[in-house]
Amino acid sequence: MVSGRFDGKVVLVTGAGSGIGEACAARFAAEGAFVGALDVRAAGARATAAAIRAHGGTAMALTCDVSDEKQVQEAIATLVASFGRVDVLHSNAAVFEPGVYGRDRELETLDVAVWDRTMEVNLRGAMLMVKHSMPVMPDGGAVVLTSSVSALVGDSVHAAYGASKAALIGFTRYVATMYGSRGIRCNAVAPALVLTPNARRAMTPAQLADKEAERLLPWACSVEDVANLVAFLSCEESRCLTGQTLVIDSGTLAHRPQHAVE
């Protein structure tokens, strides 16, 4: 294992059982971190931690529902009992509304319980993770929150999801404001939908073609691309960045398609 930007650091990643969180946990570990791989799905957390250990890294699987304050306190206490502190928190656990790709997307038929659960996991969960990490984060630590491009533009499929991710941008600025004097930075990443095999399967060919047409670059973002940005925001290289939301979307939001004027 090469010496890395996170040698000796304790990094806690939520939603580490799949997708972006899994890739970020692997990246932190590959660069020397002791990783707490937290997920509500015990099997997902365990698989991520086992994969890290198989590559020579150090990881602890933590099963926890981030929306439950007691579970959050216990998970952080378990990590701290072994590793002593949390140098970096990547709060990434999230849920989508069910039926997001074409069904149940009308506000007037939206189940309020779905709205509430989305807010509980995506917003309250992030708040609880930060709340209970701050007392065990040394000065100079870093927090990264996973927001989304759905926080920044309207679309016809995300009601609760976009609103929850937009609220995280405000919360990012709050945390940056409150903890800046301790040298603790807080930034958000706003990725476009990452076209994992699962996401591809859930979309129609027309929806996939639309996504491709919207991008300026010929390539879509992978979870590893997002992990690159999260790692950058978590280490010394970004020491002057705080309170920011960085869009990572291969140039989708940077332009507005227009017809040439004849």
Ligand code: ADP
């Ligand atoms: P993405 O593609 O954006 O990474 P995923 O759905 O693959 O999204 O990953 C989200 C992760 O968050 C999943 O592993 C999921 O189990 C986890 N997760 C969802 N709800 C909770 C929760 N309440 N507490 C902790 N982890 C959660």
